[in-house]
Amino acid sequence: MGRYLLRRLLQGIPTFFGVTLISFLVMISAPGDPVALITFSPNRDAESSAIMTRQLGLDQPAFTQYIYWLVGNDWRKIDINGDGDTNDEIDHYGERRGLLRGDMGVSLQIRRPVLSLIIERIPATLLLTFSALIVGYGVGILLGVLAATYQGTLIDQFVRIITVIGNAIPAFWLGLVMIIFFSVRADLLPMSGIQDIARRSNTFDPIETLRHMIMPVFVLSLGTIAFVSRFTRTEILEVLAQDYIRTARAKGLAERIVWRRHATRNALLPVATFIGPGLGTLLSGAVIVEQVFTWPGMGRLVVNAVFQRDYPLVMGTVVIAAVMFILGVLLSDILYALLDPRIRLE
């Protein structure tokens, strides 16, 4: 198990660097002068712009800039005034400690460290995605088992219709329609946010948050419900055709035990492997769902950053989302290895 874990962890490293490389390449190729974006002033005089360019390392070749972005530049000596030697007055502007040491730069618009901005938003997004993951898998497996049990009946048809619609319905549209019906017309559920705006105190009210969660979680989990229920149905039907099920029945086991001990356990193993990849879909979906329900998570942060061309913030969010995704896949692989000894003995 230890060796398997180590191998999987090592495999994540080149992927992580790939993600940082892609993020950086996109940032570098962005149009517009970063200095102008930071200062907001097109009339800034040439000399101070040149100093800033040198301090930010923008005069360096792309590869050097990538290294600075990754491991920081606080260890280098900068020729700030451009006279050829590096014995200048020390000015800490433009100094960064690099991505690997937890410094993702400063947001151009909000003027605060990117990492702390993201960390503020992560809990809301995790609450949303994990609830959707649990609901999606719970309901999906239930529907899949039902469809397989009552194969060919009306129940099966019903599940199939849910699957097709769940895959095809645009999440943001479903969100809008639900807001119209449940918030505007019926006034049953709150239409946006994570807490009531009217309430001033900062205390956390779980019931209130739950009420706010109902619609976003449902909308976000629908795709997962569709995928999981269909997948579960196929797997169960496949397992039921196996010889060991026939053996189990032949030796007189109760149908209930055949299902519980032989069929579902084996059928759900492959379904479990998709928890990790499914997390990526949910993180993507969360961006849109957060926008529809004004949910204060990472998704809204990144969409706003995109509109304000706040590149450090956009890049930071992408790297963090990718790290969360990679960890999610890793965790689900570990879970799979725990559930299925064949994997770790390979």
Next chain:
Amino acid sequence: MTTLPTPSTITSLAEEQPRQSRALWQDALAHLLRDRLSMAALIVLTVLTVLCVAGPTVVEYVLNVDVNRTNIPDRFLPPGTEGHFLGTDHLGRDQLIRLMYGGRVSLAIAFAASAMIILIGVTLGLLAGFYGGIIDDFITWLVNTLSSIPPLFILLIVAAIWRPNAGVLIIILALTGWVGTSRLVRGEVLSLREREYIVAARALGAPTRRLMFYHIFPNLVSIVIVTGTIIAGNLILVESGLSYLGVGVQPPTPSWGNMLTDARTYFVTGVHLVVWPGLLIMVTVMCFYLVGDGLRDALDPHTSRKGSQQKPAP
């Protein structure tokens, strides 16, 4: 392994005899024609495409409306109003004509981008699976990297930088969407490469080019068609999502996605503005998926021989 055919296999072989003369494509077509649900989806899809491609010109002529003409006094007209069958939006633009133009944009993006995705995905998957070694390592690394960024995030950053028109959006969608196809094709090629007939062809001295295009590629065609269809449906969803967020097709060019962005602000006064674009997206995507499913069954020799295999045993 030598097993004697059981009587039942002999009978089933005998039953299948007249069908054996049909080629895969004829067989698939026959299967598809019998599959009512998929045929219905295909018909709906064709009608929608024709309406969106040819419709606008006709409607503009008959109803005397223009896609970009705004008319503030006539805003939020309900559906059924004289001259505006589906009502008007917050700027008094005709909803029907905008839906048609929007569909044209959405469908064009879906078709073009999925064609490009197939092209890139198949090429890279074929190269990676066939040559292995360093080429495979590089392509696999690229695939792993791209697929470990949640898809919408990568689209967002790219769209943030090049505010796209429809053409650029197609390229962006293609450059970020080929990963799954290439992984699928690579896996398929890896297994095909080891088959006896490939080894035989190689032993006979067939050049690489011939192996790739004559022996391996034809075996990929069916999965490529199926994936292409499902990807097209997916792309409609992705495009509408991006446009809804405001980073996809830019107004005033209508697309089903960005029509909903506007509708979001006015859904209390104009519910009809919310209903139609969303419904069209859903129906179109559903049709693509159903056609894809139907094609999968039709092109798979195992299901098409057995006929209606999905029906439960009595």
